[in-house]
Amino acid sequence: MGRGKLYVVGFGPGAEAHLTRRAREAIEDSEVVVGYTTYIGLVRPLLEGKEVIRSGMQEEIARAVAAVERAEQGRRVAVISSGDAGVYGMAGLVLEVLAGRGWDPETGVELEIVPGVTALNACAALVGAPIMHDFAAISLSDLLTPWDVILRRLDAAASADFVIALYNPASGRRQRQVVEAVEVIGRYRSPTTPCALVKSAYRERQSVVLTDLAHVLDHEIGMLTTILIGNSNTYTYKGYMITPRGYHNKYDAAGRRREGIGQWESLTAEKLERVLGSRQE
Amino acid sequence: MGRGKLYVVGFGPGAEAHLTRRAREAIEDSEVVVGYTTYIGLVRPLLEGKEVIRSGMQEEIARAVAAVERAEQGRRVAVISSGDAGVYGMAGLVLEVLAGRGWDPETGVELEIVPGVTALNACAALVGAPIMHDFAAISLSDLLTPWDVILRRLDAAASADFVIALYNPASGRRQRQVVEAVEVIGRYRSPTTPCALVKSAYRERQSVVLTDLAHVLDHEIGMLTTILIGNSNTYTYKGYMITPRGYHNKYDAAGRRREGIGQWESLTAEKLERVLGSRQE
Numbered sequence: 001m002g003r004g005k006l007y008v009v010g011f012g013p014g015a016e017a018h019l020t021r022r023a024r025e026a027i028e029d030s031e032v033v034v035g036y037t038t039y040i041g042l043v044r045p046l047l048e049g050k051e052v053i054r055s056g057m058q059e060e061i062a063r064a065v066a067a068v069e070r071a072e073q074g075r076r077v078a079v080i081s082s083g084d085a086g087v088y089g090m091a092g093l094v095l096e097v098l099a100g101r102g103w104d105p106e107t108g109v110e111l112e113i114v115p116g117v118t119a120l121n122a123c124a125a126l127v128g129a130p131i132m133h134d135f136a137a138i139s140l141s142d143l144l145t146p147w148d149v150i151l152r153r154l155d156a157a158a159s160a161d162f163v164i165a166l167y168n169p170a171s172g173r174r175q176r177q178v179v180e181a182v183e184v185i186g187r188y189r190s191p192t193t194p195c196a197l198v199k200s201a202y203r204e205r206q207s208v209v210l211t212d213l214a215h216v217l218d219h220e221i222g223m224l225t226t227i228l229i230g231n232s233n234t235y236t237y238k239g240y241m242i243t244p245r246g247y248h249n250k251y252d253a254a255g256r257r258r259e260g261i262g263q264w265e266s267l268t269a270e271k272l273e274r275v276l277g278s279r280q281e
Numbered sequence: 282m283g284r285g286k287l288y289v290v291g292f293g294p295g296a297e298a299h300l301t302r303r304a305r306e307a308i309e310d311s312e313v314v315v316g317y318t319t320y321i322g323l324v325r326p327l328l329e330g331k332e333v334i335r336s337g338m339q340e341e342i343a344r345a346v347a348a349v350e351r352a353e354q355g356r357r358v359a360v361i362s363s364g365d366a367g368v369y370g371m372a373g374l375v376l377e378v379l380a381g382r383g384w385d386p387e388t389g390v391e392l393e394i395v396p397g398v399t400a401l402n403a404c405a406a407l408v409g410a411p412i413m414h415d416f417a418a419i420s421l422s423d424l425l426t427p428w429d430v431i432l433r434r435l436d437a438a439a440s441a442d443f444v445i446a447l448y449n450p451a452s453g454r455r456q457r458q459v460v461e462a463v464e465v466i467g468r469y470r471s472p473t474t475p476c477a478l479v480k481s482a483y484r485e486r487q488s489v490v491l492t493d494l495a496h497v498l499d500h501e502i503g504m505l506t507t508i509l510i511g512n513s514n515t516y517t518y519k520g521y522m523i524t525p526r527g528y529h530n531k532y533d534a535a536g537r538r539r540e541g542i543g544q545w546e547s548l549t550a551e552k553l554e555r556v557l558g559s560r561q562e
Contacts, residue, residue, distance in 0.1 A: 010402070012301065020398060022298040084402040091406070092413035092526055099518040115398045115406040117301060121291070121365040125372070125396040132373035133426070134434055136417040136443060144527020145414070153415055153441040160437035161430065162417060237380040245373055246425020 004071035004109045005029075006098075008091045010084035010116025013202040014042050018117050026114050030078035034067040036060075039082050042203075064093040068101065071109040084118035088139055088167055120165050123198035123226045126208050128240030130196060130228045135163040140170070140177040147177070154181050158188040163234065163243055166227040178221055185229060186213055194230040194241045197221065210239060285352035285390045286310075287379075289372045291365035291397025294483040295323050299403065304395050311359035315348040317341075320363050323484075345374040349382065352390040365399035369420055369448055401446050404479035404507045407489050409521030411477060411509045416444040421451070421458040428458070435462050439469040444515065444524055447508040459502055466510060467494055475511040475522045478502065491520060 007026040012018035027033060027046045034053040035043075053066050067079045081089035091113050103109065124131045136157035142150060157164050164185065169178040191214035199207040199222065209219050213229065221227070234243040288307040293299035308314060308324060313332045321328070321335040334347050344360065352358045362370035372394050384390065405412045417438035423431060438445050445466065450459040472495035480488040480503065490500050494510065502508070515524040 013396070017303040017306075018301045018396065020293065020299045020301050025298075084398070084406075086402055086405040086410050086412055087416075088413065088526070092410035092523055095410050095518065095521055095523045096525065099521075099523065103519075105519050105521070113406040113409070115294070115299065115402040117365070117396045117398055118402055121367055121396040121399055124367040125365075125394040128394070129367050129373035129376050131367055132369065134417070134419045134431075135368075136415070136438065138415045149442065150415075153443060156437035156441035156443075157417065160434040162434060162437075237376065238384075238386050240376055240380075240386070242373055242376045242380065244377065245369070 002074045003107075004074045005076040006067060006071040006094065006109050006111050007078040007114060008085045008094050008111070009078050009080045009114045010086070010089060010118070011039070011043055011080055011082060012117040013119065013122035014082055014200070015202040016045070018122065018202055020114070020116065023114050023116055026112065027078050027080065030076045032067070032070050032075055032077040033080060034063050034077060035080040036063070039080055042082065043080060060090060060093050061097070064090060064097045067094065068097050068109070081116075082119075083122070084116040085113060086115065087118045087120070087137070119167070119201065119226050122201040123165075123196070123228060126198055126201055126206075127196040127210060127228065128242050130194070130230055130234060130241040130243050131163050131165070132243045132245050133163060133231060133233070135165060137165045137167060139167040140181055141168040141174070142177065150177075151180070151184060154184045158185040161231045163231045164229040166229070168223065169225055169227050170221045171223045178227075179217060182213065182217055189213060189229070189232065193232075194234050194236045196228040196241055197225050198228070199225045201226070210236060210241060283355045284388075285355045286357040287348060287352040287375065287390050287392050288359040288395055289366045289375050289392070290359050290361045290395045291367070291370060291399070292320070292324055292361055292363060293398040294400065294403035295363055295481070296483040297326070299398050299483055301395070301397065304397055307393065307395050308359050308361065311357045313348070313351050313356055313358040314361060315344050315358060316361040317344070320361050323363065324361060341371060341374050342378070345371060345378045348375065349378050349390065362397075363400070364403070365397045366394060367396065368399045368401070368418070400448070400482065400507050403482040404446075404477070404509060407479055407482055407487075408477040408491060408509065409523050411475070411511060411515060411522040411524050412444050412446070413524045413526050414444060414512060414514070416446060418446045418448060420448040421462055422449040422455070423458065431458070432461070432465060435465045439466040442469075442512045444512045445510040447510070449504065450506055450508050451502045452504045459508075460498060463494065463498055470494060470510070470513065474513070475515050475517045477509040477522055478506050479509070480506045482507070491517060491522060
């Protein structure tokens with residue numbers, strides 16, 4: 001019996017276009033593919049002839065154990081997640097299950113974690129460039145994390161002017177958290193702070209709403225929504241959300257306000273080359 | 282003259298294996314490819330027959346303007362970044378330049394931002410599952426951001442128990458910042474907190490070091506290093522860094538310590554199905 005191979009694969013936002021080559025290879029190389037029912041549906045064209053183990057939400061531990069067991073039997077197994085498997089995904093759970101079983105990376109199942117395009121980046125690409133500067137990702141699901149820990153993170157991220165991405169903002173039963181989160185963030189950030197609500201990025205029912213902190217709760221927010229909240233420098237331009245790279249455009253090293261990127265707007269690349277000493281080929 | 286098309290493309294950590302299909306298509310479809318010299322080298326096989334505009338670091342504005350100008354002339358242009366173009370990348374700069382020139386998304390250059398696998402996810406995949414829970418990304422480059430803003434973010438992220446990713450921790454001239462950052466984080470987090478230093482993920486000179494907060498500064502840290510710092514729950518297992526999904530394994534809703542995932546270790550998938558009501562096909 002061979003060693004068995006266990007891939008943990010992030011397949012990106014859902015459309016095949018944003019799958020990496022390595023993620024595709026990993027799925028193709030596997031005899032068994034394990035995933036949440038919805039995810040299995042998204043990669044259906046790649047699954048012909050394979051054993052498929054699918055299960056519902058909140059059955060992640062069972063999926064991880066099932067995958068590890070089959071790999072231990074010498075089979076090639078892919079555990080699939082949408083986005084990146086390392087971000088609120090299956091990678092940690094698979095490693096926890098392996099560790100709990102005394103796995104030896106040298107002699108046991110061979111493990112490969114294949115990174116993917118995470119929801120944060122997929123959503124950001126659809127609304128412009130909201131996360132060009134320091135950012136914090138916070139899940140509002142208090143199923144596994146005490147709400148006071150989440151509140152502390154919201155407060156810290158808002159007070160230190162991080163761009164904030166809220167994962168799992170609400171579900172059918174869980175509606176209170178996002179209201180409280182927006183209230184905490186509003187203590188530090190202007191009501192006009194640009195916000196985006198992105199649902200099902202790069203999937204059939206994709207929806208992108210650009211709004212501001214004062215109006216973010218006026219829109220439908222569900223399990224598949226990611227909320228992006230700008231920092232104090234974020235602005236909008238004709239349907240796009242833009243966070244400048246630094247505070248360069250507002251302050252110099254001594255904190256004095258100075259000219260923004262607007263100063264470049266009438267420059268041609270040729271002039272800029274002279275200014276910046278750029279060499280182009 | 283046609284409208285011109287401007288792609289802003291994140292090509293992932295550098296190896297072709299982690300390029301998405303859409304990123305490849307965007308580069309292939311372009312007549313002009315614009316990028317930092319090192320990045321151009323990484324995607325060389327895709328560039329045959331194309332006009333290539335490359336320039337050095339800190340010449341990003343010139344690159345953005347050059348790309349926008351060519352697209353305005355009706356050409357198809359790809360601006361390429363490693364990782365994801367929206368994370369400390371070129372997407373924001375291109376949008377700022379477009380906005381500065383009064384761009385109209387309806388009638389002007391057609392813009393498509395193509396998301397990629399960002400350094401954070403690529404590095405995380407190589408060390409296990411360090412960012413399974415809420416995380417904050419902070420760049421230590423104070424070229425465009427006042428150091429006191431960065432310090433405030435380090436303090437906030439550390440105090441609220443975020444997993445922390447430090448981008449741009451040091452360069453040839455800039456060595457002091459990472460020392461101060463580790464000192465700030467150490468006020469809140471144990472010296473045994475697992476840390477990973479990942480350099481050139483998925484590239485030829487890839488280097489992965491697993492260490493802890495007390496020893497993180499004993500290792501070489503440069504411009505291409507990303508530092509991942511665990512939260513209070515992160516642990517290591519035989520060369521892997523694992524952050525559990527929640528605090529479930531340590532505390533119940535009332536803050537009492539309870540059994541961890543270890544309780545599952547001897548369960549088979551069959552038993553788990555009974556426990557969790559999982560249906561598998």
